[in-house]
Amino acid sequence: MDISRQSIMQLQCTKPDKVKVLKEEINVFSWKDLLYYFPYRYTDRSKIHKISEIDGRSMPFIQLKGKIFRYEYLGEGKSRRLSAVFDDGTGVIELIWFRSLTWITKMYKLGREYILFGKPSTFRLSTPSGSSLERISIIHPELEEENKFYEGVIGIQGEYSTTEKMKKVSLHSRTIKQMIIEILENIKEPLSETLSREIINEYKLISLDEAIRNIHFPKSNDLLQEAQYRLKFEELFYLQLSILSAAKHREKHIDGFRFKEIGENFYFLKNNLPFELTTAQKRVVNEIWKNMNTGKQMNRLLQGDVGSGKTLIALLSILLATDNGFQGAIMVPTEVLAIQHYETISRMLNGSAIKVSLLTGSTKNKLREEMLPKVKSGEIQILIGTHALIEDSVEFNNLGLVVVDEQHRFGVTQRAKLWNKNSNPPHVLVMTATPIPRTLAMTIYGDLDVSIIDELPPGRKPVDTYHRYDEKRDKIYEYVRKEIQKGKQVYIVYPLIEENEKIDLTNLQDGFQAVSKVFPEYNICMVHGQMKPEEKKQEMQKFLSGEAQIMVATTVIEVGIDVRNASVMIIKNAERFGLSQLHQLRGRVGRSTEQAVCILMTNHELSEDARKRITIMTNFNNGFIIAEEDLKLRGPGSLNGIKQSGFDSNLKIARLSQDGDILDYTRNLARRILDDDPNLEKPQNILLKQHLNKWNIENKAEWLSIS
Ligand code: ADP
Numbered sequence: 001m002d003i004s005r006q007s008i009m010q011l012q013c014t015k016p017d018k019v020k021v022l023k024e025e026i027n028v029f030s031w032k033d034l035l036y037y038f039p040y041r042y043t044d045r046s047k048i049h050k051i052s053e054i055d056g057r058s059m060p061f062i063q064l065k066g067k068i069f070r071y072e073y074l075g076e077g078k079s080r081r082l083s084a085v086f087d088d089g090t091g092v093i094e095l096i097w098f099r100s101l102t103w104i105t106k107m108y109k110l111g112r113e114y115i116l117f118g119k120p121s122t123f124r125l126s127t128p129s130g131s132s133l134e135r136i137s138i139i140h141p142e143l144e145e146e147n148k149f150y151e152g153v154i155g156i157q158g159e160y161s162t163t164e165k166m167k168k169v170s171l172h173s174r175t176i177k178q179m180i181i182e183i184l185e186n187i188k189e190p191l192s193e194t195l196s197r198e199i200i201n202e203y204k205l206i207s208l209d210e211a212i213r214n215i216h217f218p219k220s221n222d223l224l225q226e227a228q229y230r231l232k233f234e235e236l237f238y239l240q241l242s243i244l245s246a247a248k249h250r251e252k253h254i255d256g257f258r259f260k261e262i263g264e265n266f267y268f269l270k271n272n273l274p275f276e277l278t279t280a281q282k283r284v285v286n287e288i289w290k291n292m293n294t295g296k297q298m299n300r301l302l303q304g305d306v307g308s309g310k311t312l313i314a315l316l317s318i319l320l321a322t323d324n325g326f327q328g329a330i331m332v333p334t335e336v337l338a339i340q341h342y343e344t345i346s347r348m349l350n351g352s353a354i355k356v357s358l359l360t361g362s363t364k365n366k367l368r369e370e371m372l373p374k375v376k377s378g379e380i381q382i383l384i385g386t387h388a389l390i391e392d393s394v395e396f397n398n399l400g401l402v403v404v405d406e407q408h409r410f411g412v413t414q415r416a417k418l419w420n421k422n423s424n425p426p427h428v429l430v431m432t433a434t435p436i437p438r439t440l441a442m443t444i445y446g447d448l449d450v451s452i453i454d455e456l457p458p459g460r461k462p463v464d465t466y467h468r469y470d471e472k473r474d475k476i477y478e479y480v481r482k483e484i485q486k487g488k489q490v491y492i493v494y495p496l497i498e499e500n501e502k503i504d505l506t507n508l509q510d511g512f513q514a515v516s517k518v519f520p521e522y523n524i525c526m527v528h529g530q531m532k533p534e535e536k537k538q539e540m541q542k543f544l545s546g547e548a549q550i551m552v553a554t555t556v557i558e559v560g561i562d563v564r565n566a567s568v569m570i571i572k573n574a575e576r577f578g579l580s581q582l583h584q585l586r587g588r589v590g591r592s593t594e595q596a597v598c599i600l601m602t603n604h605e606l607s608e609d610a611r612k613r614i615t616i617m618t619n620f621n622n623g624f625i626i627a628e629e630d631l632k633l634r635g636p637g638s639l640n641g642i643k644q645s646g647f648d649s650n651l652k653i654a655r656l657s658q659d660g661d662i663l664d665y666t667r668n669l670a671r672r673i674l675d676d677d678p679n680l681e682k683p684q685n686i687l688l689k690q691h692l693n694k695w696n697i698e699n700k701a702e703w704l705s706i707s
């Protein structure tokens, strides 16, 4: 039976409305789709806990057996809630609901025995006498009647994530489980294998059939782990096979543009620089030039710490393209950065014949209409911009090189589109300040070469970094005033984290007011993400020109901003930032030979992790070390950009950010197989070829086009 051809419509427990929603929401249509819709978490329901043993601070989800013996409504308006007392004979615990209050009281009868499932949390209550009291409660517990419960709901239970729309048509985790049971009951034969016998034996994997059954209904913890391993292995193996075979194909069939000449514009820039290139910069420019002169398409990652001078490398590389009659483009993640690059680069090329333009989402229609034909004709040689560059309406005459700065903010599909701007793909240079492991880089960016700038321009002093509590505010402002009197500029950064956008924005605006009051004698500008682009540009300009001495901003200034005269950075609520973010932010100062200072401000209540992050920042300046520390602190999930890159969300079970080992194994395996049999024609590889083709079709839009 081909499970990818069996529709879930045929299942008894599905109705047409559900089928439609499954397709729309989670792209599930066939039996196979659903069998590959894996639980997002598991809970061990084999143990019943006692209330007397509960430790409210460290317990994960637990299971209790007992009775509810009182309901009580508490609070008013938004904080109105239902509270109940749950008793298991060893003690009592409070249950709390904030939603469906009446329904709950009808549904769960007093005095009846229930199995309860939930996560205990602790509240500290202050008593009138001033001492404090701890109360343990469970918010929104799941309750099941004992009888019902024991039918198959014991042991390790998988839970499936569902969206709001799914819940509306009663598609809950439980419903999905039901459908999977029905599918598995209907499949009489073991599921047919997707990996060859050789691979299964060599890596000691369990069969697909066993893996699928155990991923949904684990017979034991060990089997669950083996199932997860096997399915991650399969997924990453086909991913690697796909990327590598596409890379092989490209190498063989696609010619890269050849940039033979080093021409006048390159020399114009190089000879007019107010400084010498560092040895590392020279080496990297050479690597890039050699690469673009081989006849192979370049796909290169440039890593260099903040402030190491990557922009200049980008520009020199692009001039190699223009000197050979091609166009170049620079794509950056934010409008603020695009504007800045545009201005810096225009200034550097002032006096040359090169035409540069800026294109962002907020470029006025009239301007766009004038600009786009010139991009198409080749009159505009360098185009700098944001996502707007990859819109279909932007056509180039002969795009020779694309530089992607601070790449990690770009999604997969966006990158794919850029690749397709020419019949022959342009050379690609990706620049990042965040070091990432090699295999991971290769997976995310396709097969690529790596250049590293391991040197900062001469005379740079490490930024002096301090941690200060909020009550030292006045002293800090005093210091700021002194620095401004010396002619320096200052950043004051506020957190803006999506979940709290509104509150944060208010904080920022309040902060702006407060700072304005403290420094009535100075000009203060403000930049944040929700501003109108025109306004953003004006405010940026005030700081760039030196008209404003202080910039109050959110993390929009995190990437790339380069104002050399700014030498002080104050970061408010520093505990709310991640390490790499703090490092990027701090990289905005210390861009000249002047001593720069960064002050991390927090209140006294710091979590242990936050305290560690701050200590790391005050102790280290080197981005590679900070990235390593970050890894230790948070695990590889912290690798900046993997989440944003959208790769993990295209995977069903593996996580690039966590499964580095499997990623390495599968990469080596795929490479070994393809080196031996590039077209997968040998008998032992026939199965792999079939599945690769299927995999490519299923994943085409997401992965293939980028590698
Ligand atoms: P990043 O690698 O963080 O993108 P930038 O390209 O913004 O760094 O460069 C940081 C600053 O260093 C800029 O002001 C730039 O002009 C300056 N810079 C770049 N290369 C050199 C050099 N070789 N010597 C002195 N200053 C340099």
Ligand code: MG
Binding pocket: 310, 311, 405, 559, 560
């Ligand atoms: Mg930069």
